[in-house]
Structure formats: structure tokens, C-alpha cells
Amino acid sequence: MKDARKKSRSIRRAWWLLAVFAVAIGLSLIWEGPRTVYAHAVVICLDCIGLI
Amino acid sequence: MRGRRITQLTALLALNPYFLYFGSRSIYQGGMKGLCVPGLNCYACPLTVFSCPIGSLQHSFSLLSGKVKGYVSRGLGALLYVLGSVGLVGVVVGRMPCGWICPFGFLQDLLYKVPVPELRLPRRAAWGRYAFLLGLAVIVPLLTAESWFSRLCPMGALEGGLFLKAVPPRDPLPPTGWFFWMKIAILLAFLLWFMFSRRPFCRAVCPLGAMLGACNRISLYRMRVDREKCDTCGKCRKVCPVDIDIFENPDSAECIRCLECRRACPRGAITGGFRAL
Numbered sequence: 502m503k504d505a506r507k508k509s510r511s512i513r514r515a516w517w518l519l520a521v522f523a524v525a526i527g528l529s530l531i532w533e534g535p536r537t538v539y540a541h542a543v544v545i546c547l548d549c550i551g552l553i
Numbered sequence: 554m555r556g557r558r559i560t561q562l563t564a565l566l567a568l569n570p571y572f573l574y575f576g577s578r579s580i581y582q583g584g585m586k587g588l589c590v591p592g593l594n595c596y597a598c599p600l601t602v603f604s605c606p607i608g609s610l611q612h613s614f615s616l617l618s619g620k621v622k623g624y625v626s627r628g629l630g631a632l633l634y635v636l637g638s639v640g641l642v643g644v645v646v647g648r649m650p651c652g653w654i655c656p657f658g659f660l661q662d663l664l665y666k667v668p669v670p671e672l673r674l675p676r677r678a679a680w681g682r683y684a685f686l687l688g689l690a691v692i693v694p695l696l697t698a699e700s701w702f703s704r705l706c707p708m709g710a711l712e713g714g715l716f717l718k719a720v721p722p723r724d725p726l727p728p729t730g731w732f733f734w735m736k737i738a739i740l741l742a743f744l745l746w747f748m749f750s751r752r753p754f755c756r757a758v759c760p761l762g763a764m765l766g767a768c769n770r771i772s773l774y775r776m777r778v779d780r781e782k783c784d785t786c787g788k789c790r791k792v793c794p795v796d797i798d799i800f801e802n803p804d805s806a807e808c809i810r811c812l813e814c815r816r817a818c819p820r821g822a823i824t825g826g827f828r829a830l
């Protein structure tokens with residue numbers, strides 16, 4: 502009984518967190534998050550290849 | 554070939570399908586490059602069409618450092634986007650992408666097959682990946698606006714550095730200096746280590762592994778060990794790519810959910826599955 506309650510609480514928590522992360526992605530659009538990531542990714546990252 | 558190897562190989566090709574580079578000699582610029590995939594796959598690699606979450610995370614903190622005027626809000630946007638993307642995956646499957654998708658994990662699995670004596674990692678090595686996450690991927694970019702994890706990353710040296718040297722882009726790159734060779738030396742040291750230890754980079758270094766692993770405890774996908782059936786024979790540990798006793802803690806942040814232990818258990822004590830679906 503206790504175990505079942507614990508399990509359902511943790512499943513609920515996971516769904517809440519899922520919603521929180523989805524909202525984070527939604528909010529990121531306000532400050533151009535995906536576009537900022539894109540703009541950085543389409544130029545060759547000189548840090549990554551050791552040619553700084 | 555077994556299912557996991559086929560999946561790892563398919564993921565490697567799916568993450569790096571841009572063979573047009575060999576003709577155009579310019580890296581992929583399409584919209585998918587804005588998507589962070591849950592695996593260590595360098596976005597400087599000419600064949601890749603996605604973004605590296607750890608490179609993007611460092612870039613977010615570099616912008617948040619305020620050293621480039623007018624870009625702080627964009628840094629916040631990028632940070633929310635990266636954390637949201639990694640978090641979504643983590644809450645659903647935890648560290649499973651490490652076991653099935655990540656090309657650098659795949660490389661470690663393959664090199665460990667070289668028949669040399671095993672060098673076991675102590676458990677406390679796991680703290681390393683949190684230190685790298687917090688130190689090199691968060692604090693240093695925030696203070697210096699420079700991406701020091703990327704600068705030292707062996708996957709960048711392999712997929713970006715060596716590849717771009719071998720097949721150079723149309724626009725010339727800056728000249729190679731000592732730093733490039735130091736990066737290659739780091740790569741070689743890791744490649745050697747991969748032969749002796751089970752997934753040492755994943756266990757002791759990778760910041761993405763740290764983030765996804767932290768989600769193992771809360772994710773919808775979970776490993777289960779039936780204590781009635783398990784007689785702690787240790788056959789699971791023998792096949793485990795990260796060298797853990799799953800029966801001690803099925804939610805361990807080390808577990809990459811590769812399910813090798815499930816196959817190896819003679820008593821069928823280990824299972825994995827979604828809890829609420």
C-alpha cells in the first residue's frame with residue numbers, strides 16, 4: 502500500500518518535471534534560445550577542434 | 554550483430570549523415586543544427602546535422618557572462634533551451650541515450666573489446682563528471698566566456714579536429730599550433746584508456762552523462778531487480794559496460810540502461826520498462 506503510494510507520487514513528479522522542461526523550452530523561444538544555439542552551431546567551433 | 558550494436562551504428566549514421574560535405578566542403582547550415590541531441594557528437598564534425606548539448610551549454614554560459622554586450626538575454630534563452638531539451642529526454646528515459654545512441658559511448662564499447670588486462674575505476678571516479686560539468690562547462694565559461702570543456706574535449710579532437718584537417722573546408726582554417734597537438738595527445742590518451750577500462754569517459758568525465766544520470770532516479774523508464782529471484786551471482790556486473798552491481802541500486806546514476814544485464818541474468822531477475830505508460 503505504502504509502496505504503491507510512493508510509486509504514484511514519483512510518477513506524478515516525473516510528469517510534473519516533464520511539463521517544467523517543456524515550459525523551459527517554450528520560454529526559451531522568448532529569448533531566441535533555439536536560434537542562438539543554431540547560430541553558434543553553424544560556424545565551425547574552433548574551440549572544439551583546437552584551433553583557437 | 555546484436556540489437557544494441559545495430560542501434561548504436563544506426564545512431565552514428567543518423568547523427569552524421571551529411572556526406573554532401575565531401576563535395577561542398579562547407580558544413581551543414583540547415584535548421585536541424587539548432588536541435589541538441591542527447592549524445593556526445595561534436596558539432597564541428599563536417600558530417601553532423603545536429604548540435605552538441607555540452608558545447609551549447611557552455612556557449613549559453615559564455616553569453617550569460619556578459620562579456621559580449623547585449624547578448625545576456627540570448628544566453629538565458631539558449632540555457633533554457635539546452636536544459637529543457639536534455640531534461641525532457643532525461644525525465645523520459647534517464648541515461649538510456651548513453652547506452653544506445655551516443656557515438657562516443659559506442660567508441661568506448663568497441664575499444665574495450667581489445668584483449669588487454671582490465672583497469673578498474675574506483676567508485677569515487679564518478680564525482681569527476683560532476684566536477685567537469687560544474688567546473689569546465691558552467692563556472693569557467695561564466696567567468697571567462699570561454700568554452701574550456703570543448704577546448705579539451707577528445708570527441709572534438711576526433712570528429713572536428715582530425716576530420717577537418719584530413720578533409721579541409723573551403724574557407725581556410727587558422728594555422729595549427731601547439732594547442733591542436735595537445736588536444737590530439739589528450740585524444741590518444743583517452744583512446745588508450747578505453748581499451749583498459751569500461752567506459753572511463755562516461756563514468757569520470759562526461760558532463761552530459763552527469764546530467765542524464767541525475768535523471769535516472771526520477772525518469773519514467775526504470776530498471777527493476779526482483780529481489781526474490783536475484784541471488785547476487787554477479788553475472789550482470791561481468792557484462793555491464795559501466796561495471797556496477799545493478800541489484801544494489803537499480804536507479805544508479807551510473808547505469809546507462811543498455812540492458813546487457815537483463816540479457817545476462819540467468820534468473821530473469823532484471824527488467825526495465827516505463828512506469829506510467
Ligand code: SF4
Pocket residue numbers: 591592593650651652655656657658659754755756759760761762763
Ligand atoms: S556519458 Fe558517455 S555515452 Fe553518455 S553522453 Fe557522455 S560520452 Fe556519451
Ligand code: SF4
Pocket residue numbers: 652776789792793794795796797798799807808809810811812813814815
Ligand atoms: S546495470 Fe545493466 S542496464 Fe545498467 S549499464 Fe549495467 S548492464 Fe547496462
